[in-house]
Amino acid sequence: xxxxSNKAVDGGISMLFDCVIGAVLFLYTIxxxxxxxxxxxxxxxxxxxxxxxxxFGAFILRRGRITFVGRRVKYLLxxxxxxxxxxxxxxxxxxxxxxxxxxxxxxxxVITGANAGVGFETSRQLAVTYGMQVIMGCRSEVKxxxxxxxxxxxxxxxxxxxxxxxxxxxxxxxxxxxxFASQLLGDxxxxxxxxxxxxxxxxxxxxxxxxxxxxxxxTSMHLxxxxxxxxxxxxxxxxxxxxxxxxxxxxCALPFAYAPPSILKSIASHNPGCVDEDYLQRGIKSETDGNxxxxxxxxxxxxxxxxPRHHPRATSIAIDLGWVGTSIQPFMKGTxxxxxxxxxxxxxxxxxxxxxxxxxxxxxLLADLxxxxxxxKNSGFIMNVFGRPEEAFSYPWWNDHGANANLSRERxxxxxxxxxxxxxxxxxxxGY
Numbered sequence: 488x489x490x491x492s493n494k495a496v497d498g499g500i501s502m503l504f505d506c507v508i509g510a511v512l513f514l515y516t517i518x519x520x521x522x523x524x525x526x527x528x529x530x531x532x533x534x535x536x537x538x539x540x541x542x543f544g545a546f547i548l549r550r551g552r553i554t555f556v557g558r559r560v561k562y563l564l565x566x567x568x569x570x571x572x573x574x575x576x577x578x579x580x581x582x583x584x585x586x587x588x589x590x591x592x593x594x595x596x597v598i599t600g601a602n603a604g605v606g607f608e609t610s611r612q613l614a615v616t617y618g619m620q621v622i623m624g625c626r627s628e629v630k631x632x633x634x635x636x637x638x639x640x641x642x643x644x645x646x647x648x649x650x651x652x653x654x655x656x657x658x659x660x661x662x663x664x665x666x667f668a669s670q671l672l673g674d675x676x677x678x679x680x681x682x683x684x685x686x687x688x689x690x691x692x693x694x695x696x697x698x699x700x701x702x703x704x705x706t707s708m709h710l711x712x713x714x715x716x717x718x719x720x721x722x723x724x725x726x727x728x729x730x731x732x733x734x735x736x737x738x739c740a741l742p743f744a745y746a747p748p749s750i751l752k753s754i755a756s757h758n759p760g761c762v763d764e765d766y767l768q769r770g771i772k773s774e775t776d777g778n779x780x781x782x783x784x785x786x787x788x789x790x791x792x793x794x795p796r797h798h799p800r801a802t803s804i805a806i807d808l809g810w811v812g813t814s815i816q817p818f819m820k821g822t823x824x825x826x827x828x829x830x831x832x833x834x835x836x837x838x839x840x841x842x843x844x845x846x847x848x849x850x851x852l853l854a855d856l857x858x859x860x861x862x863x864k865n866s867g868f869i870m871n872v873f874g875r876p877e878e879a880f881s882y883p884w885w886n887d888h889g890a891n892a893n894l895s896r897e898r899x900x901x902x903x904x905x906x907x908x909x910x911x912x913x914x915x916x917x918g919y
Contacts, residue, residue: 591613665714682716760898795867
């Protein structure tokens, strides 16, 4: 009886252990899918058959009656699969970076939000590895100087020809943007070749309108970058403009394409397309709401799409970074971070599409995009998380036959033009 009792206890502990491991794996998988969705979408587009086969295999492994494979072996196989998928997406699927050459070292790049995260890592890579002249635009003078000193020390150690110069710009203040642009344009010893509009943040809800009567997030993440871009294009009509966007811009279409009308309001509080006529008339002149971030990110893409239509000699690219482990959110800071858990890519891996957008020649970019067959040759495009160019608003949910709204590319182009017109008008109203 005692032996039987011990066996029962051991069996109960074993079952409890299996349940705990199963629950942990389930929660980890949900977290992984949530944070990595920006990479999984193009992954499925590029490797459709492979992804379907992998899903089928995972289903059979998880739910099938494979008697010769124990539960714990299945768990180990699932863990190995997740690790392999994460490693492959970070190290093998992304396109190889361009090799440093003399043409890179002759160029000057301006980066906003350059003292931390993606901006800092991009500044470091461009200056140290590629020998480029980088102007670091930051809001805090102390943080900007500290970041520049760190990179300059690495430049000296690597004996690179690159350089970094800290400059102050407060994107919440149009006067500061004007001053920053004037400093750049006043330096006749060099021309800005690339502008990386990177600075951004995750706005809180309920922040009142600023002194311009505008949503502060719209001012900082779109309007100021629009203003800076226009100023630099005056000096260099061939300027390459790179905007940091996000895969979250797809949320402006997904619910309206597929959600039943009966539940739409409960899952989407923003308007179809996010930046529509109503938003441009009223939303930008209201306090921030819960959709401020995705509205800013789709505005960044719409800005990029429009630039070549108004400046034909310019090149413009929006970056879909996916989730990158920076300090933009409080939960990304600390010792145990989503990047450490494999939910997000680290900053040095995550900037791969940024480096491709800045460094790849225009000829190669257009060849990868299939320029000969492009319907929208006079518009900017997106660099996806794997460093591959693609047309904006080209995924299936950007269409004119969705369940709730017309969000075709043509419709988004119209809205992009209206955003440009409103941005121009706002600059004129404020005396710029």
